[in-house]
Amino acid sequence: MELLKHYTALFIFFISMAACAQTQKPITHDPVVAKQGDTYYLFCTGPGITGFTSKDLKTWTQTAPIFAKSPDWALQVAPGFNGHIWAPDITLHKGTYYVYYSVSAFGKNTSAIGLVTNKTLNPKDDHYKWEDQGIVIQSVPNRDLWNAIDPNLIFDDNGTPWLAFGSFWSGLKMLKLDTDLKTPAQPQEWHTIARRDRDSQLEDAEAGNAALEGPFIFKKGDDYYLFLSWDYCCRGDKSTYKLMVGRSKSVTGPYIDKNGTELNKGGGSLVIEGNKNWYGVGHNSVFTFDGKDYSFMHGYDSSDNGKPKLIVKEIIWVDGWPTVKPMD
Numbered sequence: 001m002e003l004l005k006h007y008t009a010l011f012i013f014f015i016s017m018a019a020c021a022q023t024q025k026p027i028t029h030d031p032v033v034a035k036q037g038d039t040y041y042l043f044c045t046g047p048g049i050t051g052f053t054s055k056d057l058k059t060w061t062q063t064a065p066i067f068a069k070s071p072d073w074a075l076q077v078a079p080g081f082n083g084h085i086w087a088p089d090i091t092l093h094k095g096t097y098y099v100y101y102s103v104s105a106f107g108k109n110t111s112a113i114g115l116v117t118n119k120t121l122n123p124k125d126d127h128y129k130w131e132d133q134g135i136v137i138q139s140v141p142n143r144d145l146w147n148a149i150d151p152n153l154i155f156d157d158n159g160t161p162w163l164a165f166g167s168f169w170s171g172l173k174m175l176k177l178d179t180d181l182k183t184p185a186q187p188q189e190w191h192t193i194a195r196r197d198r199d200s201q202l203e204d205a206e207a208g209n210a211a212l213e214g215p216f217i218f219k220k221g222d223d224y225y226l227f228l229s230w231d232y233c234c235r236g237d238k239s240t241y242k243l244m245v246g247r248s249k250s251v252t253g254p255y256i257d258k259n260g261t262e263l264n265k266g267g268g269s270l271v272i273e274g275n276k277n278w279y280g281v282g283h284n285s286v287f288t289f290d291g292k293d294y295s296f297m298h299g300y301d302s303s304d305n306g307k308p309k310l311i312v313k314e315i316i317w318v319d320g321w322p323t324v325k326p327m328d
Helices: 002-015
Strands: 032-036 039-044 050-054 060-063 084-093 096-104 111-118 131-139 152-155 161-165 172-176 190-194 212-220 223-230 242-248 269-273 278-289 292-301 307-314 316-318 321-323
Touching: 032 084, 032 278, 032 292, 039 084, 084 152, 096 152, 131 161, 152 212, 161 212, 172 212, 190 212, 190 223, 212 278, 223 278, 242 321, 269 278, 269 292, 269 321
Parallel strands: 242 278
Antiparallel strands: 032 039, 039 050, 050 060, 084 096, 096 111, 111 131, 152 161, 161 172, 172 190, 212 223, 223 242, 242 269, 278 292, 292 307, 316 321
C-alpha cells in the first residue's frame, strides 16, 4: 500500500505536467544527463522517457521523448501500462548510447528493465534512431523479493559491466551483464548492495516499509560511490526523500558509510535532504563535465504545489566524501 501511494502520486505529477518551452527548473523526475558536442541531453521519468536539452545546465528546452509509442513488450510485463516510463540511465560505450529504463505496475514488483540504443543524441544527425533491445531483466510478484526498476550501468576496473537496480522489498541489487550489455552473464552473479529493515510479517508481494531506491554508482579515484535515495518521494509536502551514500574499493561492495556501517546492513551517510522550500530531494545521477562533478536530482518545490523540479549541484569532495550545498 505504501508503494502504491508512492507511485500513484508520481503518476499524478506527470499526468498534470505541462510541456515547457524553456525553463531553468523543468518538471523532472529521476534525471540523467549526457553531453554530446556543446549540448547537454537530459532524460527522465515521463511519457516515452521525457527529454530536455541545454547549452549551459541552466536553461532547458523540452524535446520529443525517446519512445513515440510504448515498447511492444510493455503490456505483457505490466498489464494496463500507460506509456509512462520510469528512471532512465544513460551511458556512452564504444560509440553507442545505452539507455536502460523501467516498465512497472504501480505498487508492485511487476516490473522489467529494458534497453534502448542510439548512435547519436542529435535528432538532426542522419544516424539518429532509437532501437529497442527488449527486456534485460524482469521481476515477478511472489517469485522475486526484489524490484526490476531504477537501473544503473557501471563498468569495473576490468571493464566488466554490472547493472545496479531495485527499490523497496529486500533492497538494491547488482547483476553482472554479458558483454552485449543486454543479457545476464552466465553463470549469473548477483549481489545485494544496500538494504533496510523490512517487516518480516509482510507478504512477499508487498513492497513493505524498507524505503530505498534509485542506486547510482560513480567511480572517483580508487573508490566506487553508491548513491541511493531513502524514504518517500512524490507526496508533495509529505515527501521525505533524501540522498544517501556509501563507498567501496570494489564495485560489488560492501559499500560502507562514514560510520563504518555497511549499506547492505542498513547503513548510509546523508548527502542532502529537503527543507521548507524543497519538501524532499533525491534520486540522483552523477556525471563529470568539463572537469567538474555534478549531481542531478529532483526535489519537490514548495512554491509550486510540490511539483518535482530539476536540481543541479556541483559536488565538492571533502576527505574522500561527496558534499553539495544544502537546498536554498
